[in-house]
Amino acid sequence: MARLFILTAPDARLKQKSRPVDKVDDQIRRLMDDMLETMYVAPGIGLAAAQVGVLQRILVLDLAKDGEEKRPVRMANPEIIWVSDDDSSHEEGCLSVPEHYASVTRPRAIRVRYLDHQNESRELEADGLLAVVIQHEIDHLDGVLFIDHLSALKRNMILRKLTKAKKSDAEPVRA
DSSP, X not given: OOOOOOOOTTOGGGGSOOBOOSXXXXXXXXXXXXXXXXXXXXXXXXXEGGGGTOOBSEEEEOOOOTTSOOOOEEEEEEEEEEEOSSEEXXXXXXXXXXXXXXXXXXXSEEEEEEEOTTSOEEEXXXXXXXXXXXXXXXXXXXXXOGGGGSOHHHHHHHHHHHHHHXXXXXXXXXX
């Protein structure tokens, strides 16, 4: 397995829409495994292929806490086929928007259809944190960041800070 580079906002590639996967084959399974390794090291609980510069509809997640046995979920072509009428708000963060967090309101429960790592069609009902993570990662596949759910003022403030941080990281050190 290999660790992949995680793109950070305001990288324009994060705003592109991902294309469907034809079939989950060995190449896609290897990408899913590399994404999981990258996510675990980051550390995070979800990662979309778009965040590592691969514009395919693939996401991985694992909600296991430190010390618990890992429970990775691998999804290709995830599609939300039902959402609850009631919403809930959760504090969200993102590996592509480092060190920034905000409350985002989303449907409380969902049902998602996807291809698993064996190319089998599956459906999963999710609520709570699992529903939040799946919706957050599917947003990435559609070129949407969690900050896009915030007011323009908050979003622009975060993007300015990220741009400033990138510029300061890129400037040469002068002695």
